[in-house]
Amino acid sequence: MNDKEHRAILHVDMDAFFVSVELIDHPELVGEPVIVGFPGRRSVVLSASYDCRARGVHSAMPMSQAIALMPEANIVEPVHGKYSAISERIMAYLHTVTPQVEQVSVDEAFLDVTGSMRMLGGPVAIGQKIRAHIQNEFGLPASVGIARNKFVAKLASTYAKPNGMTVVAPERTLEFLHQLPVTKMWGVGKRTAEQLHALGIDTVAQLAAEPESRLVQRFGEHGRALCLLSHGIDNRPVQPVREEKSLSAEHTFSTDIRDKDVLERELLRLGHRVGQRLRAQEKVARGVGIKLKYQDFSGINRSKTLAAATDSSSAISSEAISLFRNLWPLAQPIRLLGVKAERLEDSAQGIQLSLDPKDEKTREAERIADLISQKFPKSSTGPARFLRPKE
Amino acid sequence: MKFSVEKDVLADAVSWTARSLAQRPPSPVLAGILITTHEGIVRLEGFDYEISSHIEIPADISEQGSILVSGKLLAEITRSLPNSTVTLETEGSKISLACGRSRFHLATMPVDEYPTLPALPEIAGTIDGQAFAESVSQVIVAASKDDTLPVLTGIKVEIENDLITFLATDRYRLAMRELNWTPNQSEISTSFLIKAKTLSEVAKTLSSSGELKLAISKNGEMIGFESANRRTTSLLINGEYPKIRSLFPSDTPIHATVRTSELIEAVRRVSVVAERNTPVRMAFTDGQLTLDAGTGEDAQAEEAIVAALRGEDIVVAFNPTFLSEGLNSFNTDFVRFSFTSAPKPAMLTGQEKLDEEDQDQYRYLVMPVRLPNSN
Numbered sequence: 001m002n003d004k005e006h007r008a009i010l011h012v013d014m015d016a017f018f019v020s021v022e023l024i025d026h027p028e029l030v031g032e033p034v035i036v037g038f039p040g041r042r043s044v045v046l047s048a049s050y051d052c053r054a055r056g057v058h059s060a061m062p063m064s065q066a067i068a069l070m071p072e073a074n075i076v077e078p079v080h081g082k083y084s085a086i087s088e089r090i091m092a093y094l095h096t097v098t099p100q101v102e103q104v105s106v107d108e109a110f111l112d113v114t115g116s117m118r119m120l121g122g123p124v125a126i127g128q129k130i131r132a133h134i135q136n137e138f139g140l141p142a143s144v145g146i147a148r149n150k151f152v153a154k155l156a157s158t159y160a161k162p163n164g165m166t167v168v169a170p171e172r173t174l175e176f177l178h179q180l181p182v183t184k185m186w187g188v189g190k191r192t193a194e195q196l197h198a199l200g201i202d203t204v205a206q207l208a209a210e211p212e213s214r215l216v217q218r219f220g221e222h223g224r225a226l227c228l229l230s231h232g233i234d235n236r237p238v239q240p241v242r243e244e245k246s247l248s249a250e251h252t253f254s255t256d257i258r259d260k261d262v263l264e265r266e267l268l269r270l271g272h273r274v275g276q277r278l279r280a281q282e283k284v285a286r287g288v289g290i291k292l293k294y295q296d297f298s299g300i301n302r303s304k305t306l307a308a309a310t311d312s313s314s315a316i317s318s319e320a321i322s323l324f325r326n327l328w329p330l331a332q333p334i335r336l337l338g339v340k341a342e343r344l345e346d347s348a349q350g351i352q353l354s355l356d357p358k359d360e361k362t363r364e365a366e367r368i369a370d371l372i373s374q375k376f377p378k379s380s381t382g383p384a385r386f387l388r389p390k391e
Numbered sequence: 392m393k394f395s396v397e398k399d400v401l402a403d404a405v406s407w408t409a410r411s412l413a414q415r416p417p418s419p420v421l422a423g424i425l426i427t428t429h430e431g432i433v434r435l436e437g438f439d440y441e442i443s444s445h446i447e448i449p450a451d452i453s454e455q456g457s458i459l460v461s462g463k464l465l466a467e468i469t470r471s472l473p474n475s476t477v478t479l480e481t482e483g484s485k486i487s488l489a490c491g492r493s494r495f496h497l498a499t500m501p502v503d504e505y506p507t508l509p510a511l512p513e514i515a516g517t518i519d520g521q522a523f524a525e526s527v528s529q530v531i532v533a534a535s536k537d538d539t540l541p542v543l544t545g546i547k548v549e550i551e552n553d554l555i556t557f558l559a560t561d562r563y564r565l566a567m568r569e570l571n572w573t574p575n576q577s578e579i580s581t582s583f584l585i586k587a588k589t590l591s592e593v594a595k596t597l598s599s600s601g602e603l604k605l606a607i608s609k610n611g612e613m614i615g616f617e618s619a620n621r622r623t624t625s626l627l628i629n630g631e632y633p634k635i636r637s638l639f640p641s642d643t644p645i646h647a648t649v650r651t652s653e654l655i656e657a658v659r660r661v662s663v664v665a666e667r668n669t670p671v672r673m674a675f676t677d678g679q680l681t682l683d684a685g686t687g688e689d690a691q692a693e694e695a696i697v698a699a700l701r702g703e704d705i706v707v708a709f710n711p712t713f714l715s716e717g718l719n720s721f722n723t724d725f726v727r728f729s730f731t732s733a734p735k736p737a738m739l740t741g742q743e744k745l746d747e748e749d750q751d752q753y754r755y756l757v758m759p760v761r762l763p764n765s766n
Contacts, residue, residue, distance in 0.1 A: 018690075038660050044693050046664070060693065078663055083690070106690055286668070307537060308563050308710065309668065322539035350670045350708055350760035354562050355638055355736060 008123040009238060010111040011145040011153035012094065012130060015162045017107035018047030020140045021086055022076045033073040037063050046078050050162050090134060097130060102238045110150050112238035127165050148173060151186050151234035173232040178205035187225060204230050248340035249273040256295045256333035263334060264321050270339035271317025278341055279370055284309035284351060285341035288319040293336035300327065308352035309345055314362045316341060392456025393480040394433055396448060398490055401477050402469040404435050404446045407596055409462040413439035420504045424465055427457035436508055437462055442589060443508045447620045458486055459500040468495055509624050511615040512608035516574035520598035520618060526557050526568040527594035529753050532716040533566035534559040534587035542630040546590050549582040559587060560635050564713050565756040581607060584628040585614055597621055639756060640738060643729035645702035647675045648742055651726045655718045657682050657694045662711040664690035670708040670760040675700050699745055707733045708760040717755040734761055
């Protein structure tokens, strides 16, 4: 398995992001040790300047411990929303370099600039340009790692910190990689590191010298991945996550409709289609909207915010129907109806449960219906109202 | 009609009456405030077919009469006047309003087109104004703001003899507050559903002068409140309120008590890193409550506070808004969480001291957020 040739991957990582952002508003603290966190004893460090890190302060450490390590540090209270706002602007800028941007967190991203080189010059020129732009436009330091894949690019940016740039030319990948301790590797956490140390493996070079079979025997599939990485092979593409902000379903009637029952049943059906797709994509909606087009093609959109985000078909349908009822009586017959789930969030963040047991039972029924239609794609499960004969 | 009154007294009365007027009055006369003089008293009234308000102020009356004048305009004028005596006087089809060196002329509307205001129903009993205001503010946080479910935008008021119970829910949390009052008859059993917004307005503007009289109409369609020189009536919400008292868990093997202010602060801080509405996780272990928010890839925050736990360790997640709105409704130093199990609602009650029993006159029930890795 060979690494794809000619790829140029950049890893852009902001240096001590929260601290750097605060320094813009606190110029008097530039050059001083700074910790961002609430000064309370039981709070934790959100970010620390590099001189604090050198003394062992790291994020998520209790503030009391951090202050003990660095008593002279200046404590700055974090401001809600400030960091994500700046992050959004930085990410928007990175998207002007290439659409191939994979945002990893609030302060780091991978860029595949392979396709941008003809216009913007080599990866080194692009990396310099990005660092200069972030410094000049936002007043923030960023480190950039450049390599032929994400794994090495990330190691390179870490190597470059603070406020630097490391270029690992493809032919020098192994040379760069093999001098690093094995603990720096992606996928080597505390437990794996202990096991590797027990095998006498401390550096990436030593890991690369191990036969793959031995690593697979010891670590299973993870061992195979480690072996590939130790040889500098990582084919994971840069995946621009296109966050879908809304999801909708529409229906155009074959003849214009005025019958309230028919229209509401269509909204119910559309709501169920939207709900099913939401659940398949593991999203929840914080807003529901409807769209309708009259006979004369004039349109109306209505939407509302929900008290709690939902992925339930029946909740979305009933919100859509209630929005529709507010428009009653209709000015004209309707040619098109649409239901939209808006302001989507990841359902991995959790689903607000309802005190109403009926809501939870409905949710469970919908989950089972999803499983059935997964297994028997041609079946259709849904509310009994769907069974009514159509006009 | 002609009378004189201090600016403060008039401005206060006008602004209170104008508050109950409809934004878009169903008929032009309902944009007006009806001002009537009567034996040394000036009466101001407003009505929007749903809510009526009525206030009486003493004034120096030199000519009896009544007028109907735009409430919004009169409120804006009286608010801007200098501190001095105001004289209102009819001049043909207009009124003149003079205060210090300012003078205004306003058009009036025909008094005989103004509808008759509903009479205050029979007084059923009295409530302590301050306790009433506190109770309403405690339950109102849980009322729904979604007008598509009108029943849940209301507060359910249940009266059993000398006990009034206020209930509100938006399907994700439920607040219940019990309050003793003094009914006029010793045996009374009734209930009504009133818009949360209306009840909140009553609590804000009628509870500061001690006693609040509660009036309930015989047909169950109207409610009235009277305090000192103010009274208001409101139509009630029609509709079946869900039976929600049974949602309070009867058996809660897990109890955890924390200092209210400490938890409020901790929730506030931990939610800094969380996007709006992402849940705050709470892990109760012996002696400690650890809160955290944020997901692996984004910023994370963690904080621990002291907690007295009885029963098994429990991890549960809440919408930070639902949690902090509930916590802020307690005025006790401590708050107790009572759990059945993680996916079941948590009940919050107040507690004065760490080693005391909890008080149950106010209870806030909140449904947790189900995290994907827990079922």
